[in-house]
Amino acid sequence: MLEAIRDRMHSLVEEDYKEFSQKLIPDEKHVLGIRLPALRKLAKEIVKEDFRTYLQEALDELGEDSFHEEIMLAGLVIGAAKMEREERRSYLDRFVPHIRNWAVCDSSVNGYKFMEKEPDYWFSYLLEFKNSKEEFELRYMIVSMMSHFVDETHIDEILSLCNEIRHEGYYTKMGVAWTIQVCYVKFPEKTRSLIENSAMDDFTHNKAIQKIRESYRVSPEEKAYLNSLKRK
Template sequence: MREEILRELKELAESDYKEFNSSLIPGVDKDKTLGVRVPLVRKTAKKAARKDWEKLLSELENCPQEAGGVGGTALYYEEVMLQGMVIGAAKMDAERRLSYIERFIPRIDNWAICDTFCGDLKFADKEENRQLVWNFLQPYLSDEREFFVRFGTVLLLSHFVDEEHIDSVLRLMEGVRHEGYYAKMAVAWTLSVCYVKFPEKTEKILRNGSLDNFTQNKTIQKIRESYRVSKEDKQRLNLLKRK
């Protein structure tokens, strides 16, 4: 099945988009990207999820992500993204999906794969799965690996910034201590979304000195970039930036 999917993706590839997209994702080998736009990858993934998705995921899981690996030709960037999308779209129970997710997370090595994957895990929004997913993501927030931390953080951002969880989300974000750029940026992004939805609660975090300087300033920057925050609030928050 992988050969069939790869053939479809290559037919959708655009050379100009390949150059543009590769420039936005540090660390991704341009030679292992095709140049397929995300909506088209998602459309292909949804179609694949209605077929023999178990066989496809098995084939993809057994392919190396890096050149020189054991198991076949190294995956293209879009194939890794599609793998995550199929995990999110295929019909299966929550426990089994979490098993696939757990095996997929080590393949996340850039912000684009991480953020797209987290956003596509819609099963996390179903009431019967909320506590299960909440418990599942907790260890990732304190992991030593940068993109494991980003995964846990963006999953919170994508599915748990709500009235029920906001106090816990803010407390968890205060506790993230990973020094990696993409982990810190994920925390800043999450806090900026928290501010838009729960400004008073989130501003307390910005005033209590619990964040490191980088995260504090990036959070304020991202809040100030939002069209849903008033000019007055932006001016007040700007005074909380650190040198």
Template sequence: MRKQAPVEKIHESYSRITDDSVMIGDNIQQQLIALAEEDYRVFTSGLLPDTDNVLGVRLPMLRKIAKQLVRSDWQGYLQTAGEDSFEEIMLQGMVIGYAACPAEERLFYMKEFVPKIHNWSVCDSFCAGLKFTRNNSALVWDFLKPYFQSERAFDLRFAVVMLIFYYIQEGTIREVLNILDSVRHDGYYVKMAVAWAISMCYVKFPEQTMFYLKNNSLDDFTYNKSLQKITESLKVDKEIKKQIRVMKRK
């Protein structure tokens, strides 16, 4: 019998996740360790310079496990879930997004989870999974407001990225820009989130955002990064990009 290649072992482990018998507690950690790929761990760690607990499990595999978990006692899982690795924390965020529950209950678990966010990847993935926001925009908006006053970098990034995914709309664009202008934090990942948000505002509402760019209180780094991200967008006309580049602060 030929020796099984590493990639085949990975796919064999992945296929076992289709079973409905996903267990909670230590068994989840063991599954993640079994699914880890060293090359992918090195790659992911390079993208997360402040994160040293990466196992190397690919996101599709984590999503598969999360979807299995929400079919069982997902509340019990969240109460006992470990936090020893990047993947275990990412998995909890996915479960909160996938779970079928009332909006108020999901907000409870969101509040419990946000302090566990310590890198941009967990933050942005978590926000992307909170699609219930689309049908509960006012409720979630009220939930987010305190986070804009936080001194913790990833509280702020969480709130800003939620704006990007769910609130850059006709009825809220003015308030979104006002909030972005009020964010004050020296953290790199906060500034980059604000710049990303402003660039997305420009793509969707160029006139309102251009007026804002000419009348704002952003620090120079965030302002210039906002312009850079606008010029990197494939949805912005080349002639407009030339005008945007001229606006850079020296």
């Protein structure tokens, strides 16, 4: 089945888009050049077929030489297919270590609406990554939380995690900064307090403030005050 899927993927390749993709993910060496809507459509087709056979074969084959789009497709199918949570978790356990750029992380996570249906289970699952040393495992955790758990129940723990994460990876830091922006829009007082007492590194602290100030949902007065909290 996997070879048939690969043939279908190659039929979707656009050389011009390949160049565009490589500019967005400059550290990615293996890019075919397939647009995300086309990958999402293919994922939906696989879900209607034998997605379990596809996932078993695809996850077995993933490695350093896998194309960006092959990893992306597996992540999309895991999110779109209907299955019990333990089965989905088993696929995620195999998939997450293969995430190696922000695009695979964020595009996959965005579709993981299943997390919102069983929040206690999936938030606990995400917390298992908090001590990871891997840049994209940490980004996967915090962007998943940002996408599905910024609510009254989880806001305090999410902000605490943002303050505690320590990793030199650029994409981890940007994921934290982005999460703080989303938290600020929904819970400004709690998030402002975090920034005022921040233990984050200077880059993440300042980037979080920058991203909040870029939001049209934050008043000019708030933006001016937050700007005074930036570190030199």
